Amino acid sequence: xxxxxxxxxxxxxxxxxxxxxxxxxxxxxAVHPLARIEYRDLQALRDVSFDVRKGEFFGVVGRNGSxxxxxxxxxxxxxxxxxxxxxxxxxxxxxxxxxxGFNPDLTxxxxxxxxxxxxxxxxxxxxRRLDAVLDFAELEEFLELPLKNYSSGMLVRLAFAxxxxxxxxxxxxxxxxxxxxxxxxQKCANTFRDMRDVGKTIVLVTHDMATVEEYCHRxxxxxxxxxxxxxxxxxxxxxxxxxxxxxxxxxxxxxxxxGQTGTEDARIVRGWLEDSAGEHVTNxxxxxxxxxxxxxxxxxxxxxxxxxxxxxDADGVNVAGFGTHLESGEDEPAKSLDPGERVRIAADIENPxxxxxxxxxxxxxxxRNVTDVVxxxxxxxxxVVFGSVWAPGIVSLKARLEAVPQEGVHQxxxxx
Amino acid sequence: MTxxxxxxENPELRDVRGPSATGGGWRRFADLLYLIAxxxxxxxxxxxxxxxxxxxARPVLLFAVLLAVFTQVFRIGxxxxxxxxxxxLNIVMFGFFQEATVAAVTSVVAQEGVVRKTQFPxxxxxxxxxxxxxxxxxxxxxxxxxxxLAYGVEPAWxxxxxxxxxxxxxxxxxxxxxxxxxxxxxFRDVAIIxxxxxxxxxxxxxxxxPLEVVPDTLHDFLMVNPLTPIFEQMRAWIxxxxxxxxxxxxxxVLYLLPALAMYMGICALAVWVFNREAPRIAEEL
Numbered sequence: 173x174x175x176x177x178x179x180x181x182x183x184x185x186x187x188x189x190x191x192x193x194x195x196x197x198x199x200x201x202a203v204h205p206l207a208r209i210e211y212r213d214l215q216a217l218r219d220v221s222f223d224v225r226k227g228e229f230f231g232v233v234g235r236n237g238s239x240x241x242x243x244x245x246x247x248x249x250x251x252x253x254x255x256x257x258x259x260x261x262x263x264x265x266x267x268x269x270x271x272x273g274f275n276p277d278l279t280x281x282x283x284x285x286x287x288x289x290x291x292x293x294x295x296x297x298x299x300r301r302l303d304a305v306l307d308f309a310e311l312e313e314f315l316e317l318p319l320k321n322y323s324s325g326m327l328v329r330l331a332f333a334x335x336x337x338x339x340x341x342x343x344x345x346x347x348x349x350x351x352x353x354x355x356x357x358q359k360c361a362n363t364f365r366d367m368r369d370v371g372k373t374i375v376l377v378t379h380d381m382a383t384v385e386e387y388c389h390r391x392x393x394x395x396x397x398x399x400x401x402x403x404x405x406x407x408x409x410x411x412x413x414x415x416x417x418x419x420x421x422x423x424x425x426x427x428x429x430x431g432q433t434g435t436e437d438a439r440i441v442r443g444w445l446e447d448s449a450g451e452h453v454t455n456x457x458x459x460x461x462x463x464x465x466x467x468x469x470x471x472x473x474x475x476x477x478x479x480x481x482x483x484x485d486a487d488g489v490n491v492a493g494f495g496t497h498l499e500s501g502e503d504e505p506a507k508s509l510d511p512g513e514r515v516r517i518a519a520d521i522e523n524p525x526x527x528x529x530x531x532x533x534x535x536x537x538x539x540r541n542v543t544d545v546v547x548x549x550x551x552x553x554x555x556v557v558f559g560s561v562w563a564p565g566i567v568s569l570k571a572r573l574e575a576v577p578q579e580g581v582h583q584x585x586x587x588x
Numbered sequence: 589m590t591x592x593x594x595x596x597e598n599p600e601l602r603d604v605r606g607p608s609a610t611g612g613g614w615r616r617f618a619d620l621l622y623l624i625a626x627x628x629x630x631x632x633x634x635x636x637x638x639x640x641x642x643x644x645a646r647p648v649l650l651f652a653v654l655l656a657v658f659t660q661v662f663r664i665g666x667x668x669x670x671x672x673x674x675x676x677l678n679i680v681m682f683g684f685f686q687e688a689t690v691a692a693v694t695s696v697v698a699q700e701g702v703v704r705k706t707q708f709p710x711x712x713x714x715x716x717x718x719x720x721x722x723x724x725x726x727x728x729x730x731x732x733x734x735x736x737l738a739y740g741v742e743p744a745w746x747x748x749x750x751x752x753x754x755x756x757x758x759x760x761x762x763x764x765x766x767x768x769x770x771x772x773x774x775f776r777d778v779a780i781i782x783x784x785x786x787x788x789x790x791x792x793x794x795x796x797x798p799l800e801v802v803p804d805t806l807h808d809f810l811m812v813n814p815l816t817p818i819f820e821q822m823r824a825w826i827x828x829x830x831x832x833x834x835x836x837x838x839x840x841v842l843y844l845l846p847a848l849a850m851y852m853g854i855c856a857l858a859v860w861v862f863n864r865e866a867p868r869i870a871e872e873l
Contacts, residue, residue: 180601188871197777245870249707252606252867259601266707273702278627286623290706295619 176261178342178373179224179247184256186217186242186397216242218397220256227371231384231391231405233412239397240377244268244344247375262341262373265291269346271331276320280311283319284334291338301337309333310356329356336363342373357564381409381558382527413455413558434545437474438509438536441467443552458559458568462521468536468547470509477509478540479517485566486529494519497540524567525557609711609866620712625719632724643724644731647683651676658796668798669828673736677826678795678819680728681754685761685815686786688721692765693772693779700873710866714769718762736827746825753822760814760851763858770865773872794819799837811843814851 189211195201216239224230234240245251247258248266273290274283284305288298306312309329319327335343364387367374378384384391384405391408393401393415401411443466444452456462464481480495498515500507509515532555535548610617633640655672659665668674692714702708737743772778793815794802802810810816817834824833831837838844865872 177601196775198775198781199777201775246606247604249604249607249611250704250870258604260604261601264707267705269705272705273708275627277631282623282627286620286627289616289619289623290702290708292616294615295623 175226175228177223178226178261179222179230179375180257180259181223181247182221182257184217184220184243184246184258185215185254186239186246186251187254188214188216190214216397217246217253220394220397220399222392222399222402224373224375226261226373227368228373228390229368229388230373230375231388231408232375232377232394233379233381233384233391233408234394235379235412235416238394240394241268241346242397243394244346244375244377248344260342263292264342265335265338265340265344267291267335268344268377270335271327274319274327274331277318279316279318280306280322280330281315284330287331287334288338291334292340293338301339305330305333305337308336325356332356332360336367340372342375343367344375344377346377379412380527381412384409416455416556434535434547436547437470437472437538438477438546439469439471440534440536440547440549440552441469441514443467443532443534443549445553445555454554455556455558456523456525458523458525458527458557460523462519462523462525464517464519464521464532464553466517466534466552468509468515468517470511470513470515472511474509474536474538474546476507476539477515477546478537478542479515480535480537480542481519482533483521483525484531484533486531489566491525491530491566492521494521523557524569526563526566526568527557527559528566529554529556531555607707607710607867607870609862610709611707617709617712620709621716621719624712624716625723628716628720629723632720633727640727644728647676647680647728650683651679654679654796664797664801667801669830670739670741673732673739673741674798674823674827675796676735677732677822680725680732681757681819681822682790682793682795682815683728684721684725685757685764686790687724688718688761689764689768689782690786691721692717693768693782695765696769696869697772697873704870704873710770710869711766711862714765715762717769718758718765721761722758741827744825744829746829749825750822753818753825756818756851757815759855760818763855766858766862767854770862770869773865773869789813789815794823798823798831800832811838812846812850814847814854817844817847 190213192210192212195204195209220239220243222230232240232243242251245268246253247260248264248268250266250268267290273287275286278286281302284302285295285298288301288305289295293301303312306315309326309332311326311330311333314322314326319330322330364374368387376383376388388405390403391405392399393408393411395415400415401408443464445454445456446463446465447453447460448463462483466479466481468477468479476497478495478497480493482493483491485491496517496519498507498509531551532553533548533550534552536546538544538546605611632643655665655675658675659671665671665675695717696703696710696713699708699713703710703713768778768782792810792813794810799807799810799816799820817838820832820837821834824831835841835844838847
């Protein structure tokens, strides 16, 4: 690409000094005047260098705590880098989150102007673009309504519209591609394509690989504060998933689950998801069968035990629940789980889940009575469903759809 | 559809300097300051039906109580020329200082979202608080001067000098606001400490009494207070031409030096502390 470089970062270092014991008041300082404060150093960024050219969509990918948000904050002048140099050309929208600085007591009009100025417009310019913002957000009739009376969907739309209309040359964005209802999300997606086409430069931080592969020209993978890979978004996304896989495969041993509740007459030894080859996984591709496995050990005798689990989405909404009980032969009395005895639970579940993060709760009950919980763990497993499809809602259901013109109805009438 | 402007051709690469007190350009600084101060002011005046009277109510009530106490109980008031209007003016002026500094303490922390998630010139936050209080002061002063005239004080040419002590007070208030707002990020007991100190200052400044009635033992303490000369000079210029100005009340120019040094020192400290803390605020929060 022959386009000029508009963001140039060289050797960025950022370290946070986290005091082991935080002194929050003058009183503490006065009581322990000589106490040395011990610090724990957290190296958030290590020698990060990259260039972004004009008109590029540049993705920054990394796990939580990898340093990607710190990098964005250093670029936005929210944090100061300890070493290194960043240079930029053109006007930057210094926002990393939408709707920051909205004042709930002020009307949409005042907030749009204020936010526009924060984005780097002059007061006059911000006022001039007011109509365009409200038009884009489809909120013209709520111009004089204080924001505290807005719904959250309306707020997001307004914030997104301000950002779009602020028309900065460079934008730093932290996970905000799909906002509002489905039709507005579509509008956002179109807007991003438009921005890319007119040559806006966008740095996008995300852990949604579908977004990276769909929008970004180039991407960078950060882990533990270091650049691990830079280049083709497809590569970056594969390396990112592999990185997650390696992390998860590390703990094969028995797990000591925190938050086991119930009478604890049984113990959950371990639980995991595996792929068709029997490897432990924490990421499933959209459509892959969910293979849930768990082992339970009796502590005291549990009569006629049953095992249940619940898949929940990132918001904690129950998606689907399943249960079974200990197998016994025909005509045999119900089994019981004896002390020291181990039971293995296996469940293969069809996977209609849309890409996103999910958790799995697991519990054991006595006498097939769901209120008599022997042991339960919430969020025993966290897993991510990935895929390049984007679909609204939690699950994709099989469906046959058709749209057929009606016989005998004239076209003009049909339009009405 | 969205009408993006085409970006300027090949603008120059410029260094990103990180967060600071005034980062982001002076025009943006001024626009933000103006917008925030004006919207806050509008909110307090137009949000309630009786906005203006409401903002006058506090100083007037305080004034009524103190006037009753110091003319009827302690009788200090009867020795002082035009005591009621002097008291009223002093209370309103000190009210500005108090309102602005107390509100400034928590201001930066209250704007946490803005500080942590955008590049925002940090100085705008306490400055906007002081500016809002200044607008309030302006509104209150209209009532105060109407009262002064109604009381029968002759307008003098020295009234034109009123902006001098007012600006001196404004600058000092800003300096204190900067120190408090940046320290509060790290030391949360600043709010409590300041609420006590501001009460001490209220009695340690010639507000209820003129400087000349203060016995010598306390006089020296008052002369270190940077607010003392400001209030004394205001009295001579506005209320009572016969009163000694700041210089005479102090007993000579030399005696003004401690207060002046204190004033300059606090202003310098404010600039230093705020500049030092500004880049770190986002990390400390």
